[in-house]
Amino acid sequence: MWLAVITLFPDMFDAMTESGITGRAIKRGQVQFSCVNPRDFTIDNYHRVDDRPFGGGPGMVMLPEPLEKAILHAKAKAADAGYPEVPVVYMSPQGKTLNESGVKQLVQYDGLIVLCGRYEGIDERIIEQYVDQEWSIGDYVLTGGELPAMVMLDSMIRRLPDVMTDNQSAEQDSFVDGLLDCPHYTKPDVFNGIAVPAVLKTGHHLNIEKWRFLQRYQRTQARRPELLEGVQLTRQQKKWLMSEKKSESL
C-alpha cells in the first residue's frame, strides 16, 4: 500500500516507521510510506504555513497555498509510483468516526494521502477542493492530526495481508465479529495467588473456544451492550449461549 502523510511534523511518524509491526511492514516494502511537509512549499522569507483567521477569533489557520502544493506533490509522487488515483483523507473531529468497518474500507485502497492539520485547522477551500474523506478517531480535539493519522494507519497496516504472522492474525481480532475481546493469560500458572482459568490448560480446544466466546459475549453485554445489536452469532455460538443461560437459570 502506498501512503503519504502531509504534516508539519514528519519526525512524529518515526514512532510508526521505525518500530513494531508497522515499521517491519515498511522495511519489508509491504507499505511505501513518505511524508510531505507543507513548509517546504512556502515562498515567503518566513516560510509561513499559517495566518490569522478572517472574521477574527483565537488561533491561526493553515494557509491554503502551501497545502495545495504539498497535496499536488504527493499526488504526483503517487502517480510516479504507479498510483494515479489516490484519495485524500483529512483527520478532524468533524469526520466520520473510525471503527473496524471504516478501517476495512480504507485498507482496500491501493494508496492514500493523509492530511494532518495543526492550529485551529486548515482553510476550508482545501477541504472543498482536495479532501475526499474526513475521518475522526473520536469525539475529542487534539493539537494536530498526526496522532489520529498514526492511529488510523496503524489499524490499516496491521490488516494488510502478510503483515501480521498467522498467530497474530488480524482475522481473529475481537472486533472482527463485533464482540469485545476475551481475557488473556500466559505464564506463570499462578500470579500473585491468582490461577489461570482451568479450562485454558485442558487443551480441549472446543471447550476453550466456548469459554472465550462466552467471556466475550458477557463482557460486551456488561460494558458495551449497544454493540450486541450489530452482532451476528453463529449457530454454535447461539447454542453455547442457550446452554449457558439454562445453566444460569438452574
Ligand SMILES: NC(=O)c1ccc(NC2CCCC2)nc1
Ligand atoms: N478526533 C480526531 O480524530 C481529531 C483529528 C484532528 C484534531 N485536531 C486537528 C484538526 C485541525 C487542527 C488540529 N483533533 C482531533
